[in-house]
Amino acid sequence: RKEVEQDPGPFNVPEGATVAFNCTYSNSASQSFFWYRQDCRKEPKLLMSVYSSGNEDGRFTAQLNRASQYISLLIRDSKLSDSATYLCVFESSNSGYALNFGKGTSLLVTP
Amino acid sequence: GAVVSQHPSRVICKSGTSVKIECRSLDFQATTMFWYRQFPKQSLMLMATSNEGSKATYEQGVEKDKFLINHASLTLSTLTVTSAHPEDSSFYICSARGKKLGGKNIQYFGAGTRLSVL
Numbered sequence: 001r002k003e004v005e006q007d008p009g010p011f012n013v014p015e016g017a018t019v020a021f022n023c024t025y026s027n028s029a030s031q032s033f034f035w036y037r038q039d040c041r042k043e044p045k046l047l048m049s050v051y052s053s054g055n056e057d058g059r060f061t062a063q064l065n066r067a068s069q070y071i072s073l074l075i076r077d078s079k080l081s082d083s084a085t086y087l088c089v090f091e092s093s094n095s096g097y098a099l100n101f102g103k104g105t106s107l108l109v110t111p
Numbered sequence: 112g113a114v115v116s117q118h119p120s121r122v123i124c125k126s127g128t129s130v131k132i133e134c135r136s137l138d139f140q141a142t143t144m145f146w147y148r149q150f151p152k153q154s155l156m157l158m159a160t161s162n163e164g165s166k167a168t169y170e171q172g173v174e175k176d177k178f179l180i181n182h183a184s185l186t187l188s189t190l191t192v193t194s195a196h197p198e199d200s201s202f203y204i205c206s207a208r209g210k211k212l213g214g215k216n217i218q219y220f221g222a223g224t225r226l227s228v229l
C-alpha cells in the first residue's frame with residue numbers, strides 16, 4: 001500500500017467554485033502534514049501546514065483527522081491561478097524529517 | 112526571494128557524462144538537505160538524506176556510487192550523477208531543512224534541475 005494516496009483528478013471546475021481534495025496516509029508515525037502546490041515543470045511550493053484543529057488561510061482550509069488518517073484541503077472561490085497540482089505531504093522524525101509526497105491532485109479552473 | 116538556490120536549472124548531456132548539481136541555502140544554515148527525483152507524472156521520491164560532515168543516507172534502490180552526494184558545509188550540498196544514462200533523465204530537486212530567523216524548522220525547495228541525457 002502506498003504511504004500517501006490521493007485522487008489524481010483532474011478536477012475541472014469553473015471560476016468561483018468550491019473544490020475539496022482528500023488524501024489518506026498509512027504511516028501512523030507521521031507527525032507533520034502539509035499541502036504543497038506544484039506548477040507544471042516547477043518545484044513544489046508550500047501552500048499550508050495542516051493542524052488537527054483545522055486551519056484556514058484566506059480561501060484555503062485544511063483539516064487533519066489523525067484517527068482516520070486523512071487530510072483535506074478546501075479551496076473556496078476558485079481562481080484561474082489556482083490551477084496546479086496539489087500535493088499531500090507528511091513528515092516524520094523516524095524518516096529523518098524527509099518529506100513523503102503523494103502523486104498529487106490536478107486542478108484546472110476554467111473561465 | 113529564493114531561500115534555496117539550485118544550479119544548474121537545466122542540463123542536456125551525452126550518455127556517459129557526469130553531471131554535478133549544487134544546492135545552497137541562502138540565508139539560513141541547513142541542518143539537513145534532501146535530494147528528490149521526479150519522473151513525469153510521478154510523485155517526488157526521496158533519493159538520499161544529506162547531513163553536513165557525514166555520509167549521506169540513501170533510499171533503497173538508489174545507487175550510492177552512481178549518485179554521489181557531498182555536504183561540505185551547512186549551506187552547500189552537491190549531487191553528482193556519474194556516467195549518466197538516458198534512464199537518469201529526470202527532474203532533480205533539493206531541499207534544505209532549517210530555520211530562518213525566529214521561525215520553525217521547515218523544508219525549503221530549490222527550483223530543481225531538469226536533466227536530459229541523450
